[in-house]
Amino acid sequence: MSIKDAMGHKEHFRKCVWESPFHPRTAALNIRNEWHRWKDYSTADAFFDEQLEYAAIRNACAVFDLTPMTKHLITGPDALAFLNRLVTRDVAKIRPGRVGYTIWCDDNGQVIDDGTIFHLREGVYRLCSQERQLDWLTRNAFGFDVTIVEDTHDVTGLALQGPTSCAVLKAIGCTGVQNLKPFEIGFYAFAGTELTVSRTGFTGDLGYELWIDPEHALELWDALFDKGKIHGIRPMGTHALEVSRIEAGFLAAQVDFHPADQAIMIDRSRSPFELDLGRLVDFSKPCFNGRRALLEEQKKGSRYRFVKLDIEGNKPARSAYIYDKDKNVVGTVTSAEWSPSAKKNIAFASLHMPWGRPGDELWAEIYYQRELKWYKVMARCHVTEQPFWDPPRRRATPAADF
Amino acid sequence: MTDRNRIVVVGGGHNGLACAAYLARAGREVVVLEAAAQVGGAAVTREFSKDFRVSGCAHLSYLLDQGIARELKLASHGLKWAREGLKTVALSPAGDHLVYKDGQLETGTLSDGDRKGLAEYHARMLKFARILAKQHNRKPPRLGGGGRAELMGAAALGLDIRLLGREDMREFLRIAGINIYDVLEEIFESPLLKGALALDAVMGANLGPRSNNSVLALLHRLSGQAAGNPGLSIPAGGMGSISEAMAAAARAAGATIRTASPVKRITLEVDRVSGVELESGEMITAGTVVSNADPARTLFGLLGARHLETGFVHRVRHFRNKGMAAKLHLALEALPSFTRLSSELAGERLVISPDLVYLEHAFDAAKYGQCSPEPALEITIPSLADKSLAPPGKHVLSAIVLYAPFDERANGDAARRELLDRSLAVLDRHAPGLRRQVVASELLLPADIEREFRITGGHWHHGELALDQFMMMRPVPGAAQYEMPIGGLYLCGAGCHPGGGVMGSAGRNAANAVLATERAA
Numbered sequence: 022m023s024i025k026d027a028m029g030h031k032e033h034f035r036k037c038v039w040e041s042p043f044h045p046r047t048a049a050l051n052i053r054n055e056w057h058r059w060k061d062y063s064t065a066d067a068f069f070d071e072q073l074e075y076a077a078i079r080n081a082c083a084v085f086d087l088t089p090m091t092k093h094l095i096t097g098p099d100a101l102a103f104l105n106r107l108v109t110r111d112v113a114k115i116r117p118g119r120v121g122y123t124i125w126c127d128d129n130g131q132v133i134d135d136g137t138i139f140h141l142r143e144g145v146y147r148l149c150s151q152e153r154q155l156d157w158l159t160r161n162a163f164g165f166d167v168t169i170v171e172d173t174h175d176v177t178g179l180a181l182q183g184p185t186s187c188a189v190l191k192a193i194g195c196t197g198v199q200n201l202k203p204f205e206i207g208f209y210a211f212a213g214t215e216l217t218v219s220r221t222g223f224t225g226d227l228g229y230e231l232w233i234d235p236e237h238a239l240e241l242w243d244a245l246f247d248k249g250k251i252h253g254i255r256p257m258g259t260h261a262l263e264v265s266r267i268e269a270g271f272l273a274a275q276v277d278f279h280p281a282d283q284a285i286m287i288d289r290s291r292s293p294f295e296l297d298l299g300r301l302v303d304f305s306k307p308c309f310n311g312r313r314a315l316l317e318e319q320k321k322g323s324r325y326r327f328v329k330l331d332i333e334g335n336k337p338a339r340s341a342y343i344y345d346k347d348k349n350v351v352g353t354v355t356s357a358e359w360s361p362s363a364k365k366n367i368a369f370a371s372l373h374m375p376w377g378r379p380g381d382e383l384w385a386e387i388y389y390q391r392e393l394k395w396y397k398v399m400a401r402c403h404v405t406e407q408p409f410w411d412p413p414r415r416r417a418t419p420a421a422d423f
Numbered sequence: 424m425t426d427r428n429r430i431v432v433v434g435g436g437h438n439g440l441a442c443a444a445y446l447a448r449a450g451r452e453v454v455v456l457e458a459a460a461q462v463g464g465a466a467v468t469r470e471f472s473k474d475f476r477v478s479g480c481a482h483l484s485y486l487l488d489q490g491i492a493r494e495l496k497l498a499s500h501g502l503k504w505a506r507e508g509l510k511t512v513a514l515s516p517a518g519d520h521l522v523y524k525d526g527q528l529e530t531g532t533l534s535d536g537d538r539k540g541l542a543e544y545h546a547r548m549l550k551f552a553r554i555l556a557k558q559h560n561r562k563p564p565r566l567g568g569g570g571r572a573e574l575m576g577a578a579a580l581g582l583d584i585r586l587l588g589r590e591d592m593r594e595f596l597r598i599a600g601i602n603i604y605d606v607l608e609e610i611f612e613s614p615l616l617k618g619a620l621a622l623d624a625v626m627g628a629n630l631g632p633r634s635n636n637s638v639l640a641l642l643h644r645l646s647g648q649a650a651g652n653p654g655l656s657i658p659a660g661g662m663g664s665i666s667e668a669m670a671a672a673a674r675a676a677g678a679t680i681r682t683a684s685p686v687k688r689i690t691l692e693v694d695r696v697s698g699v700e701l702e703s704g705e706m707i708t709a710g711t712v713v714s715n716a717d718p719a720r721t722l723f724g725l726l727g728a729r730h731l732e733t734g735f736v737h738r739v740r741h742f743r744n745k746g747m748a749a750k751l752h753l754a755l756e757a758l759p760s761f762t763r764l765s766s767e768l769a770g771e772r773l774v775i776s777p778d779l780v781y782l783e784h785a786f787d788a789a790k791y792g793q794c795s796p797e798p799a800l801e802i803t804i805p806s807l808a809d810k811s812l813a814p815p816g817k818h819v820l821s822a823i824v825l826y827a828p829f830d831e832r833a834n835g836d837a838a839r840r841e842l843l844d845r846s847l848a849v850l851d852r853h854a855p856g857l858r859r860q861v862v863a864s865e866l867l868l869p870a871d872i873e874r875e876f877r878i879t880g881g882h883w884h885h886g887e888l889a890l891d892q893f894m895m896m897r898p899v900p901g902a903a904q905y906e907m908p909i910g911g912l913y914l915c916g917a918g919c920h921p922g923g924g925v926m927g928s929a930g931r932n933a934a935n936a937v938l939a940t941e942r943a944a
Contacts, residue, residue: 099729106729128734128901160737164728307694310732313908 038063041088042177042238046246050256057259060153060173062089067258072361074261078224079362079410081253082186084245085262087178087230088238091136091153094172095146099165104138104146106309107161109293109302115140120204120219124293124301125157126311130318131281131290132298133157134274137221139206147172151274157282161310177238181245182228182265184414184423185252190218190229191422192248193241198229199419212240220420223262225269227414227421264358267367270329270408272296277327277355277369291371292318295325325352326377329409330385330402332366335359338385343370343402345383351376354385363409366400379404427710428452430937431699432678433686433725434877434916436464439715440669440680441930442915444495446713447676449938454707455670455678456699458685458877461663462670464715465876465883466925468661468812472863475754475819476812478662480867480876480883482750482803482821483509483772485655486647486924487665488559491931500671502664505808509655510771513619514853518763521616522771525654530768533613540610544620549649551595552642554583556650559921559928562936563895563903580894599639600890604632604779614778622776622799626823627883627923629747631786632779636889643888643922655772657805661812665925689714689726695910699725711911713933717878717885718742718898718918724879726909735908738899742892742918746869746881747789749827751800751846753820754813754863758804759854770807775800775849782825789826794833794842794868798849799825817862822846829869829880839866884923885916894920905929905936913937 039062041047047065055066064086067074077083095104104112108123115121117140124135136150148154158169181189190198195209201220209216214237222228233241246254266273274280281290292315293302302315332338338357345351352372360367368385376383383402388395414421428451432443435457447453461467465480492498510524513531521531526545528538557579564576584592598606603624607617621632624641631637648654658664670680685702689712698708714721718739722728728736758766761773776782776799785795802822806813813819824846827833833842843866851858869881878885886892895903898918905913915933917923 102729106733128732157733161733163736163740164723307691308730308732310734312694313732 037061041086042235043086043088043179043242046239046242047086047256055258060089060091064089065256065258067260068256071258071260074255074257075264075361077253077255078183078226078257078261078265080184081255082181082183082189082249083255083257083261085180085182085257087180090173090178091150092171092173092176093148093154093158094170095148095167096144097167099167100144100146103162103165103167105306107158108138109309109311111303111306112138117143118206120206120221122301124298126293126315127281128310128314129281130292130311130314131284132278132293132296133281135272139219141206141217152280175235176232177235179231179241179245180222180228181231182222182224182226184227186228187420188422189245189249189252189254193244202418203416212237216241223269223271224265225271225408225410225415226265226412264360265410267356267358267369268360268362268408268410272369273356288324291325291327292323294318294323295327295371297327323374326372326374328370328372328377328404330354330368330370330383331405332368332385332400332402334387334398334400335366336387336389336398336400337366338368338387338400341385341387343372343383343385345376351383360409365409367409377404379406426708429454429709430711430713431456431707431709432713432715432915433689433699433721434458434464434715435462435670435680435682436715436916437466437666437669437925437927438916438930439464439713440666440673441491441495441927442713442715442934443678443680444669444673444676445931445934446937447673447678449934453673453678455673455680456684456686456701457680457682460683462680462682463663463666465878466662466666468663471752471865472754474814475817475863476661477752477805477819477821480750480872481662481925482805482823483655484658484662484665484925485644485652486926487652488927488931489651490560491927495669495672497665497668497672500668500675502668503659505657505659505805506770507653507656509657511619512764512768512771512773513615514761514764514773514775515615515777516762516852520764521613521619522768533616537611537613537616541616544610547591547594548642548645550587550591551599552645552649554595555642555646555921557583558894559646559650559926560932562905562932563897563920565904566895566900599642600635601638602633602635603637603641604783606638607779618776618778618782619774621779621782622774622801625782625786626801626825627748629743629745629887631783633783639890639893640888644924647924647926657803657808659809659811661805661809662925669927686725689912691730696912711913711937713913713915713937715916715930717744717916718914719744719879720877721914722907726912730909732908735899735901738901742886742898743889744880744882744886745829746872746883747826747828748883749824749842749869750867750872751822751824751843752865753861755818755820755860756862757816757860758807758818759820759857759860761854769804773802775802775853785826789828792828792830792832794827794838794845795825796845798842798846800846800849827868829873829882834868834870839868842866842868885918888922897922905933906940
């Protein structure tokens with residue numbers, strides 16, 4: 022039974038957590054047998070050692086199973102107009118064969134989710150998102166000649182991330198893949214089918230995402246691990262990905278912001294400006310969801326500021342309160358990790374305005390436990406503007422082999 | 424080039440005309456564009472058969488705002504009344520009719536308790552309706568607006584309710600959201616009286632007597648009288664005369680009114696209206712467009728959902744606007760003779776709703792997409808007082824027929840024929856021989872009203888008058904202050920506060936909103 026049949030089957034409730042088509046391989050490699058549930062799929066936390074998996078991302082290449090990512094295919098004469106009303110950025114600027122990162126808001130200018138728009142072919146778009154969006158997309162479709170098909174289960178995805186990723190793709194037959202620019206899409210013949218490769222990822226490194234039909238999933242995996250062996254290929258779980266995405270400065274829904282359509286308290290959601298994503302808001306578009314509210318916010322000022330923090334010491338400031346110099350709480354940390362590459366204690370934080378200006382004196386209240394005893398440190402935080410990890414190879418085209 | 428000073432009013436219904444008149448009086452350049460050949464929208468007099476004319480949709484005036492009538496000098500612009508303050512005749516097939524007006528029984532047999540109850544019921548409902556009446560000319564407060572004006576508006580409403588006194592306030596709060604069936608059962612014995620009184624609470628609405636919100640609908644209906652309107656009245660020349668007088672007032676103030684000029688779409692310049700395009704292709708530029716059309720037609724038909732944000736679109740899509748009443752017009756070769764009813768009383772408002780169960784059963788069918796097998800009717804024979812409507816000796820009968828759902832299962836020629844036949848059967852039972860007097864007939868189902876009067880869903884009030892679609896939530900929260908979430912676009916029709924009925928207040932309030940926004944800019 023294919024994934025599609027299984028999910029569409031009336032007996033689906035008998036098995037509520039699904040296995041990705043890559044599961045036969047990931048299960049064999051997951052010697053720790055550690056899994057969690059990601060949008061109704063079993064997903065590995067880590068396979069053998071999260072630090073070594075992380076090291077593969079930064080020093081060789083690592084593979085992450087993206088299949089559970091929510092995907093919608095959007096087509097029809099009004100596909101562009103539909104997307105432009107849906108999201109805050111100008112989708113007309115995402116040419117065919119390109120990918121764009123975007124966010125979308127409700128009428129109050131509060132972020133519902135973030136994701137990527139793949140302009141696969143002229144007028145054919147795929148929207149990838151963290152959260153389920155079919156209801157919101159359907160609601161948005163009124164008045165547009167557009168077809169929306171959720172194809173989450175019909176397309177499998179793998180992220181192949183790290184400096185040797187390009188070399189591995191060339192080795193499995195993606196000729197010329199080194200010429201793909203960041204956010205560009207290429208199509209390659211593979212095992213008698215079409216392999217879609219986009220130079221995208223969640224690690225801030227040289228890397229690609231690979232998209233293929235479920236029937237060819239295992240062949241793709243086997244080819245990557247066969248040809249990738251001498252390039253140091255490893256599977257990675259979400260722990261390793263988490264460290265790399267924070268280093269790269271990427272937000273995660275449900276972690277760094279609460280999706281507006283799931284927020285019950287009105288001050289729990291965030292606007293794009295409050296997530297430091299104002300660059301994704303294009304007011305020159307005459308209408309998009311949240312435009313009026315966001316214009317108003319520009320006039321009145323935002324409530325929150327989203328910042329990257331470089332925190333003194335080496336204890337990750339997970340969920341820490343942030344204080345000003347007078348010990349007033351001015352915000353909280355949303356994500357925090359020790360960055361092995363930057364050798365820094367890094368974090369994202371959502372602070373009340375006006376806090377978070379470069380130079381503000383901020384302190385994180387960090388708790389940690391040693392042998393059942395809790396310790397607390399107050400660590401000085403420095404607001405930083407740049408991502409913690411941004412190597413030139415991330416953008417260099419043609420991509421090098423390493 | 425956009426002529427920013429020009430204001431286009433889309434639709435020359437009575438509210439559009441009132442709005443145009445007030446804007447023109449304030450010195451604005453106003454152009455009213457009406458699709459039909461004559462102004463009036465649903466307040467219109469039309470010939471449905473050669474030499475027989477009748478009020479085409481609304482057929483009684485009871486909500487017309489007296490302040491507007493005075494300020495626009497409608498009398499000097501030609502508005503005369505054929506009848507004012509009609510009595511209600513609750514028809515009984517056997518001829519034991521009840522005739523009452525303003526809570527006083529004039530003819531018929533009722534127990535002492537019912538007589539007393541009728542007077543008290545009328546007085547109390549009128550008192551409650553006054554609370555709504557006081558809101559007619561106020562812009563509803565914006566929910567969560569937080570501004571001083573919003574708080575004052577909400578406080579004024581609260582104060583009006585508090586000032587009812589402890590006992591009446593409790594009673595108001597108890598019954599405002601409930602159903603008329605329970606209220607009437609508490610007070611009255613006479614099935615005929617209860618049936619007739621209940622009709623006033625459900626007419627035109629998607630409500631049976633046992634549906635909640637029916638008390639509110641009744642209070643809305645009574646709010647005209649509570650505000651000083653003389654009650655059920657018929658203008659000389661039919662309801663179209665009100666519209667004609669408003670049009671004359673608008674013209675006198677300098678507005679231009681163009682009929683047979685259907686608007687195709689509202690044009691935009693970035694995120695503001697820039698005017699309208701007519702079906703003829705003509706472009707008219709304007710900085711402000713005020714639409715008398717219903718919310719769905721304005722926002723989806725003329726503007727386009729894609730120019731609005733999704734949450735707002737979703738709310739407007741779920742504005743309940745399906746009509747539930749049909750309109751019956753009969754050309755009669757002679758005055759019908761209702762059993763044991765004097766020809767004098769035949770000119771009053773006649774209602775056929777013999778009891779609460781009859782009315783609820785009529786609604787039951789409609790709930791499931793069928794026209795009522797035994798419809799309830801509100802009947803006027805305006806030609807008795809206005810000879811201009813029919814040839815000498817002949818008459819026109821106008822009736823509102825309950826229920827006829829806006830539903831594909833109850834649409835089309837067969838449904839129309841069937842409801843006409845059932846209506847005639849009911850009429851014939853009360854006025855034997857009436858069926859043979861009919862020389863021409865017309866029955867407008869809600870779908871016909873939608874087509875004829877360009878009202879989405881064919882709902883008289885552009886949408887249900889219910890607590891969730893009332894005042895600051897009419898048509899939808901966030902757009903209840905006439906101003907739509909697109910620069911320069913306003914609504915001024917019955918889909919706004921204070922709702923349906925030939926009142927004019929929505930038009931005037933919208934004009935005030937336009938002027939207030941101009942001042943704030």
